[in-house]
Amino acid sequence: MTLALLGFCGLGKMGEPMAQRLAQAGYPLHVWNRSATKAETLQSAAANCVACESAAKVAAGADIVMLCLADAAAVEAVAFGADGLASRARRGATLVDHSTLAPSQTRVFAQRWHELTGGQWIDAPVSGGTAGAAAGTLAIMAGGDAALIDTLAPILGAYAARVTRMGGTGAGQSTKLANQTIVMTTIAALAEATRLARHAGIDATRMPAALAGGWADSVLLQTLMPRMIEPPPQASGTIRTMLKDLDAVEQLARESGAAMPVAGLVRRWLAQAVAQGLGDADISQIVTVELETDATTHA
Structure with missing residues (x-):
């Protein structure tokens, strides 16, 4: 079975263990973090993981990119800023945002992503804390296309025990x-x-x-x-x-x-x-x- 090509941006307290679990599950994984050390450490620990010097390079090597960032300003910069994901995203690429944002902001970002890439934006905030991320027992509340969320669920299962679609874009947030x-x-x-x-x-x-x-x-x-x-x-x-x-x-x-x-x-x-x-x-x-x-x- 061919595994999906994944990207992960944001290796903070939550993102780092989530990305580690994706790597441990065997997915080809491109990662980026504002401070490069965490990405380089993950690359050293997993042969299937590539540390990238920019979010754009993550997007160039992935069909599905996950974000786990601090706030809306960080999400906007990584997704749409100079050398951001949208600048080199594959046509039709999926973005899964695990950050916590206002639903109205999420809908703006989703529309912008679709206009620039032709792809879909899934809002998928998590609950369960760092312990849940490390144990793979997070709860994910998702908003967006139902069929796409069903397709993503086995991948997200690397770090989540439950993925629940709550409605359209913004419903997860x-x-x-x-x-x-x-x-x-x-x-x-x-x-x-x-x-x-x-x-x-x-x-x-x-x-x-x-x-x-x-x-x-x-x-x-x-x-x-x-x-x-x-x-x-x-x-x-x-x-x-x-x-x-x-x-x-x-x-x-x-x-x-x-x-x-x-x-x-x-x-x-x-x-x-x-x-x-x-x-x-x-x-x-x-x-x-x-x-x-x-x-x-x-x-």
Whole structure:
């Protein structure tokens, strides 16, 4: 069986393990990263992997290119900028974007990609964190052509346990932003619960075990509360990234006319953390940031 020729741009905390799993699955893979070291390291570890000096060279050697980038500005630069993917993309090439963007921005990019290359853009944001990427258990929420997503599913299965088409272009991003709303408001609730336990004289280190199996139990509780109590040496997901996602949630809510009072308050909390210099801290460290409204809301 002839394997698809793949490209991958963006070898950050999520992208690197995802690309590694594609290489381990045996796919011919061209990779690019803004800092070349990660791409060169991946090439050294896998004979089927070629490190490229530009996104354009990735596109020249691939029929399907995956992106996993920080924000819309990075996606636009890599896809459409000078020496970007579109400049040398194969006619009809597929772009699969694993980044998290506003759905309206995704639709603009998809139309632009089709006009320039004749190919299709699939929005395919992921959930599951770095651990899920390394284990191949990510959840992918996809938007775009149904038949194409079905064709892509076995390839994406190198790092995802589940690929669910949610609708047309942008639907994957809308679903991811709903996911991020749940995740971030839950993390905020965990931070408040951790504070309450500490102020009440409870040993907060015992909370995850005490709540295991109850209605408050969750992957987030078991993963994030211990990190709120004992800060991790390295961030697995940053406050700045979550603020970027909640900015996109706010934009989608405004465009769709949805009231989001809780998410809006959490967004303010994240913005205050960034203003205090905690943008690159692990998301668990919002537990250290007092909202300006706290003094007036305590009974």
